[in-house]
Amino acid sequence: MQVARYSRLFIPTLKDPPADATAVSHQLLVRGGFIRQLAAGSYSHLPLAKRTLTKIEAIVAEEMDAIGGQRFHLPALHPADLWKESGRWFDIGDEMFRLKDRRGSDHCLGMTHEEIFAAIARDELRTYRQLPQVWYQIQTKFRDEPRPKSGVLRTREFTMKDAYSFTVDQAGLDAAYEDQRGVYERIFTRCGLQFVMVQAHSGMMGGSGSAEFMVRTEAGEDLVAACPNRDYAANLETATSRIPEEPDEPPTSSSPEKFPTPGVVTIEALGRPPYSVAPRRQLKTLVYMVDDKPIVAVVRGDHSLNEAKLQTATAGVNIRPARSDEIVALMGAQAGSLGAVDFTGATVLVDRALERRANMVTGANEDGFHLRGVDVGRDLLARGATLADLRSVAAGEGCPRCDGTLDVFKALEVGHIFKLGTIYSTPLGATVLTAEGKEVPLVMGSYGIGMERIMAAAVELHHDEQGMIWPFSIAPFQATVLTLDKEPELARAAEEVVDQLARAGVEVLFDDRDERPGVKFKDADLVGIPLRIAVGQRGLAEGKVEWKLRRDQAVELIPLADVGSKAQALLRAELPDWAVAR
Ligand code: ATP
Ligand code: MG
Numbered sequence: 001m002q003v004a005r006y007s008r009l010f011i012p013t014l015k016d017p018p019a020d021a022t023a024v025s026h027q028l029l030v031r032g033g034f035i036r037q038l039a040a041g042s043y044s045h046l047p048l049a050k051r052t053l054t055k056i057e058a059i060v061a062e063e064m065d066a067i068g069g070q071r072f073h074l075p076a077l078h079p080a081d082l083w084k085e086s087g088r089w090f091d092i093g094d095e096m097f098r099l100k101d102r103r104g105s106d107h108c109l110g111m112t113h114e115e116i117f118a119a120i121a122r123d124e125l126r127t128y129r130q131l132p133q134v135w136y137q138i139q140t141k142f143r144d145e146p147r148p149k150s151g152v153l154r155t156r157e158f159t160m161k162d163a164y165s166f167t168v169d170q171a172g173l174d175a176a177y178e179d180q181r182g183v184y185e186r187i188f189t190r191c192g193l194q195f196v197m198v199q200a201h202s203g204m205m206g207g208s209g210s211a212e213f214m215v216r217t218e219a220g221e222d223l224v225a226a227c228p229n230r231d232y233a234a235n236l237e238t239a240t241s242r243i244p245e246e247p248d249e250p251p252t253s254s255s256p257e258k259f260p261t262p263g264v265v266t267i268e269a270l271g272r273p274p275y276s277v278a279p280r281r282q283l284k285t286l287v288y289m290v291d292d293k294p295i296v297a298v299v300r301g302d303h304s305l306n307e308a309k310l311q312t313a314t315a316g317v318n319i320r321p322a323r324s325d326e327i328v329a330l331m332g333a334q335a336g337s338l339g340a341v342d343f344t345g346a347t348v349l350v351d352r353a354l355e356r357r358a359n360m361v362t363g364a365n366e367d368g369f370h371l372r373g374v375d376v377g378r379d380l381l382a383r384g385a386t387l388a389d390l391r392s393v394a395a396g397e398g399c400p401r402c403d404g405t406l407d408v409f410k411a412l413e414v415g416h417i418f419k420l421g422t423i424y425s426t427p428l429g430a431t432v433l434t435a436e437g438k439e440v441p442l443v444m445g446s447y448g449i450g451m452e453r454i455m456a457a458a459v460e461l462h463h464d465e466q467g468m469i470w471p472f473s474i475a476p477f478q479a480t481v482l483t484l485d486k487e488p489e490l491a492r493a494a495e496e497v498v499d500q501l502a503r504a505g506v507e508v509l510f511d512d513r514d515e516r517p518g519v520k521f522k523d524a525d526l527v528g529i530p531l532r533i534a535v536g537q538r539g540l541a542e543g544k545v546e547w548k549l550r551r552d553q554a555v556e557l558i559p560l561a562d563v564g565s566k567a568q569a570l571l572r573a574e575l576p577d578w579a580v581a582r
Helices: 024-031 047-066 080-086 114-124 170-190 267-271 307-314 324-331 376-383 451-461 488-503 517-527 537-541 560-574 576-581
Strands: 003-005 035-039 042-045 077-079 098-100 106-109 133-142 157-167 196-199 209-216 222-226 233-235 257-260 283-290 293-300 319-321 347-351 360-363 369-374 386-388 407-421 431-433 439-441 443-450 479-483 508-510 531-535 544-549 555-559
Touching: 003 488, 024 035, 024 451, 042 047, 047 133, 047 157, 047 170, 047 451, 077 080, 080 106, 080 114, 114 133, 114 157, 114 443, 157 170, 157 451, 170 196, 170 209, 170 407, 170 443, 196 222, 209 222, 209 233, 209 451, 283 307, 283 324, 283 360, 293 307, 293 324, 307 319, 307 347, 307 386, 347 376, 369 376, 407 451, 443 451, 479 488, 479 517, 488 508, 488 531, 488 537, 488 560, 517 531, 531 560, 537 544, 544 560, 555 560
Parallel strands: 003 508, 196 233, 293 347, 347 386, 479 508, 479 531
Antiparallel strands: 035 042, 077 106, 098 106, 133 157, 157 443, 196 209, 209 407, 222 233, 222 407, 257 369, 283 293, 283 319, 360 369, 407 443, 431 439, 531 544, 544 555
16 A cells, blocks of 8 residues: 555544553554553554554565575464473463363463474474574464563564574584574664664573673663673673772681671661671672572672572572572571571572672671671682672673773663574484484574564654654655645645655655644654655745655755655665665
């Protein structure tokens, strides 16, 4: 549909955003008539959103096809068996939608498709000669997210482009992963997103390495640490940093000394007189339940524990802070008086930043008492505790690669690429024969992008007080045409403009509604169509119309006769691939 008449379309714009909408993309996509909520974390895409999403999908498919990706469409309803074979049926908790069919067999709704693609590979691929294979789909995923929020940024049903590479060895995987990295960069660039690629935590996917593509925005739920020198960027879930050595006094006694601290249950309280122990000289002891087993984690008093890092360190799946009854049962004291010295009831992990620290203060594992003179090496590490990277890095700390200072900011994950290796092919028995005739497990990679996330991220990045400002590449329409008054000759001139644009190959939204110009202008700005042509009395007297880009303030009067060619030149510049497609 090259030309659409607004009067015939369903664009239910609203003056006010939903009361619970905090993210700008949530507010504007609802107000602009793009989406409507069906239930928590479940949204209907109305026609404008569908047009934008179709364009995003086309860009994604084009880029995937360009590196030899082959498009599939797999079921969303999965028999539980394959998920049991990989083990994830048991590892994944409430995030998986599970159901039984009429015969009572277990099924789930696909939250990702490693198992299903790997099963096809297992059944069909025999030899290295068939490799590499790059398979993908653009398909619905279901995840029972604990906190669906921010409109379509985090939903329980969403559309993902998920791709999987199958290679015979690690070198093949490295090459496939590099291809995907390039594809992702091109996709996000074409969709008008500014992004950073960051080192990431692999989470429930597992595997040896992964990178996330992040858009810097307050609407994001992730934190990224990045060096302004551009040599380092990582999700806080894996980021490391340089921090100054702490000069400690050598221990004065051969063992820690207990001292009374009645009522002192926080790091801050111990930092105040009469104790005055600086938080960086304290040990903070935390108890977690990892897959229902207790783990004690120790970090510096002024540092915070990162749960994803704890998950990595314990190779655990389900992690939560222990409840107070669990803490007392394990440690014999309440949170606030905990310490790991002389504790042997569970695995003790000590953050690396504490490795050489001496003369520290920690809870005595007895309510109302602390220990001083704690030497981390002597009193913890020599007695069975293990070092691990546990702390979250903070803004202002040193870059691990150069002498720069890390910045920490909120970011939205739009894509994630994983080197899975053989963690799925081994349990599923997906093997091939090498050139030497040896049977080896397929080496896999997995690569996901959220379609609705791209749409919402574009709005987070490109909007103003009046509404959305779509990049040309994913705008629901490229141009909109309206009249400044109701005279019939204006309408006739507008039709002429629309006609020129259509002949030039531009997608036009013609606002032919019987509405005041003010209403039309407001809607045009809210909906964010990148080019607006307005036909008014004054201009038309000289054969001219108003040309305005949504992203600029300037309004230019141009000859009506030039609209088509000027729009075509604009689109050629904005969309390098556009001219080729025509
Ligand atoms: P997040 O940390 O945001 O939950 P994830 O690590 O679970 O993401 P992946 O499993 O890697 O995400 O999924 C690939 C892509 O799918 C993500 O980069 C994101 O764009 C999109 N995505 C994931 N979960 C959701 C969701 N609940 N709603 C919308 N899009 C999502
Ligand atoms: Mg998730």
